[in-house]
Amino acid sequence: MSVAIIDYGSGNLRSAAKAIERAARESGYSGAVTVTDDAETVAGADHIVLPGVGAFADCRRGLDALPGMIDALTGAVIAGGRPFLGICVGQQLMASRGLEKETTEGLGWIPGDVTLIEPSDPALKVPHMGWNTLDVATAHPVLAGIPTGADGLHAYFVHSYHLQAGDPAHVLATADYGGSVTAIVGRDNLVGTQFHPEKSQALGLALLGNFLRWRP
């Protein structure tokens, strides 16, 4: 058993790795947690996590720059059906395209574009930065046991863009920020969070533990 966290120079990996290690300990996950830039390690992992901060295009370039990584990732996740978690821009990369500053091709796993959020209330600043609750559209194993809705636990967001899925069934949860903002996308063995589970305290720890237990 192993979980690979892909290191493609996008930063923020330490906090993601630490949170996943803690979730692994607390959920009794016995596998290794590895931060790696090696395509073969990703190809052999049982669970795969793609974090990401910064601009969509920079993240795409970073991923492309790792020899064999896109093929290894696609092989493991799409052909192999291994459980995948994208975090923030790692989640945005699941889309067909990112429209941040320039148009950049995504992995195309969740049809749709990553577009600027436009809160209806001008007092709400972009980036959307801070804590927000989740409204669940479709119950999902990674959300098992997590209180959601207005009285639910809070997730931590830092973003200006979100994934507008072409198929509404791919949006598993939203947050309200002057309108609906995509919070979690997914289908089959794929899941992605716009918020940062590694900074989302109780909600994040529970979600990461659920992800490690997930056998889609």
Ligand SMILES: NC(=O)CC[C@H](N)C(=O)O
């Ligand atoms: N938090 C970030 O790194 C920002 C992610 C992405 N560029 C967005 O604004 O949606």
